[in-house]
Amino acid sequence: MASVHTVGVVGAGVMGRGVTIALRQAGFQVILLDREPEILKSVQRTIADDVRLYALLAPASAITAAEVVAGTVFSTDLADLAAADLVVENATERFEVKAPIYRRLGELLAPGTPVGVNTSAIPITRLGALTGRPEDVVGTHFMNPVPLKPTVEVIRGRRTSADTLERMRGFITALGKKSVVVNDSPGFVTNRVMMLTVNEAVFLLHEGVGTAADIDRLFVECFGHTMGPLETADLIGLDTVLLSIEVLYDEFKDGKYRPCPLLTGMVDAGLHGRKTGRGFFDYGSGASGSGGAR
Amino acid sequence: MGADSKARIREFVLDNITETELADDDDIFERGLVRSMFVMQLVVFVEQEFGVQVTGDDLRFDHFRSVDRVDELVTRKLAAV
Numbered sequence: 001m002a003s004v005h006t007v008g009v010v011g012a013g014v015m016g017r018g019v020t021i022a023l024r025q026a027g028f029q030v031i032l033l034d035r036e037p038e039i040l041k042s043v044q045r046t047i048a049d050d051v052r053l054y055a056l057l058a059p060a061s062a063i064t065a066a067e068v069v070a071g072t073v074f075s076t077d078l079a080d081l082a083a084a085d086l087v088v089e090n091a092t093e094r095f096e097v098k099a100p101i102y103r104r105l106g107e108l109l110a111p112g113t114p115v116g117v118n119t120s121a122i123p124i125t126r127l128g129a130l131t132g133r134p135e136d137v138v139g140t141h142f143m144n145p146v147p148l149k150p151t152v153e154v155i156r157g158r159r160t161s162a163d164t165l166e167r168m169r170g171f172i173t174a175l176g177k178k179s180v181v182v183n184d185s186p187g188f189v190t191n192r193v194m195m196l197t198v199n200e201a202v203f204l205l206h207e208g209v210g211t212a213a214d215i216d217r218l219f220v221e222c223f224g225h226t227m228g229p230l231e232t233a234d235l236i237g238l239d240t241v242l243l244s245i246e247v248l249y250d251e252f253k254d255g256k257y258r259p260c261p262l263l264t265g266m267v268d269a270g271l272h273g274r275k276t277g278r279g280f281f282d283y284g285s286g287a288s289g290s291g292g293a294r
Numbered sequence: 295m296g297a298d299s300k301a302r303i304r305e306f307v308l309d310n311i312t313e314t315e316l317a318d319d320d321d322i323f324e325r326g327l328v329r330s331m332f333v334m335q336l337v338v339f340v341e342q343e344f345g346v347q348v349t350g351d352d353l354r355f356d357h358f359r360s361v362d363r364v365d366e367l368v369t370r371k372l373a374a375v
Contacts, residue, residue, distance in 0.1 A: 053334050055353045227329070 004171050005029060008084030010101060012043045015118055016090040017050055018146030020072060025063050025147060026175045030072040031080055040074045054147045061147055078104050086171055088140060090118040093243065098122060099130055106131030114164045114171070116140030117155075120191045121247040124157035124184045134159035138168045141188060153190050154179040186251035187244070194232075195245045199260055201229040205280070206262040212280040230280040234273030242267050299344065299372075300365040306339050307361060318361040333358050340364065346371040 005028070009020050012034040023030050034040050048065035055062045073080065078101070081087060087105065091098050098119075105115055115137045117124050128137030139155025152172050156165055165181065172179045182189050201215055210218075216228020233241045242263055249257040266272075266279065273279030300318065308316055311327045322328050336358045337348050346368070357367045 049334075052337065052348075052353060053331075056333050056337070056355050056358075057330060059354065 004085040004167075004174070006031060006084050007171075008081040008087040009033065009090065010078075010081075010087065011090035011092070012039050013090065013092070014144060015142060015146065017043065017047055018144060019088050019090060019118065019142060021047065021050060021054065021063065021068055022147045022175055022177075024068045024071050025061055028071075028174075031075060031084055032072050033075050033078060033081065035076060037076055040076065043074070044069055050145075054145070058148055079108060081105070082108050082110075084109070084113065086114045086116070086167070088116040088118055088142075093119060093121060093240070095122055095126070098127060102127050102130035102137075106133055109133075109136070112136060112163075114138060114167050116168055118142050121187055121244050123186060123251070124155045125159060128157045128159060135161035136164050138164050139184065139188070140168065140172070141190065143190075149177075151178045151180060153188055154181045155184050155188050156181055157184045187248050191244055192248060195241065195248060196257065198229045198233045198241055199245050199257070199263065202233070202260040202263045205230065206260050234279035234281055234283075236273070237275055238263060238272045238279050239267050299368050300361060302343060303340075303364045303368070304361045306336075306343070310335070316361070318365075320361070321359045323355075323359055336364060340368060340371075344368050344372060 007023050007028045008031045009016050009023070010033050012020075012032055016032065016034070020030050020032050032040075032043070034043070044065070047068050051063060051065045051068060087109065089098070089101060089105070091101055098117075102115075109115070111133060113136060115131070117127055117137060117139045118141065119127075119139065120141055124137060124139040125134065128134035131137055134157060137157055138160045139153070139157065141153035141155065143149040143152070154165070154168060154172070169179050169181070186192065187195060204210055204215055205212055209215075212230050216230050219225045219228040227235070242259055245257055245259045245263075248254075249259070270276060271278050274283050277283045304316065304318065307322060307328075308314070310332065311322070313327055316322075316327075320327075323330060323333070333355060337353070340346065341348055348367075348371075352367060352371070357363055
């Protein structure tokens, strides 16, 4: 079994950058892909910002932006992934965006190259089928921010091979993280519970049972959570939350996943949370301030 | 200069919290006034407001815990320019 030296990272968004930095911290060589040359142009600057934040929050993990870039090949050509020993795919959370990538990966990669799907909602088995080599595809649900989160939710697709699963887990261990393996099901464990919780919290607000600040305070002060469900939703982005709950609704055809009308209305109104400056809480002009939660 | 920079730092922090009372030696993170990500806004604020670079050893969470600590960092950076 070949050891992993070079890792292909598809997508240079928040997750792809986080994975890239974590990989470089652990000494892997990286091939970072995005279809937009503009994104690749600006990504080095964004990586510098990310690296500074991680240096502040977790000094032990300190790596310089130059060290990240030095071991990273930036590319817009998927064919460059042929040199990768393992791939982590982080494209946008929409099946129609991910699907063509998986068709190409099936053609490009040497058989037996493990492919990790970094997704929070899309079924692993369905994407694996597109490659023609479903045994090589496994879910790797990294949490944001990747360099600071100790554990990865690993999802065994219906046709993921035991060898692929073992190699992916070994790789995650080499990254300095732990893994928890679950079977493929829409939303897996984390997001199925999280999105239902967030949506129910929105219903509580919608029905006037409590204010946003009070709903969140109960989770923080009674349960010891770092932040309440509504502030978490603001951090994830309400558009993403709505998309996720809609995927669960479509996949299970179960009314318990119906999105709260207040959530839909806020997304329609452009109140997407922290990134737009306002969601359940107001983040002021700074757009990422502490908000009015406390 | 010191008193002036401290006032500007205090004003920035107060603009970003809901409390109206803040002692210069209050640990704003420990008191739960801001989330840990706020540290990044403080770094950017210091760089833009005072025209200094926060890099290397200066990039330490401890330097951003309170108005006093931020002011110490700013004073030291400005003296070195």
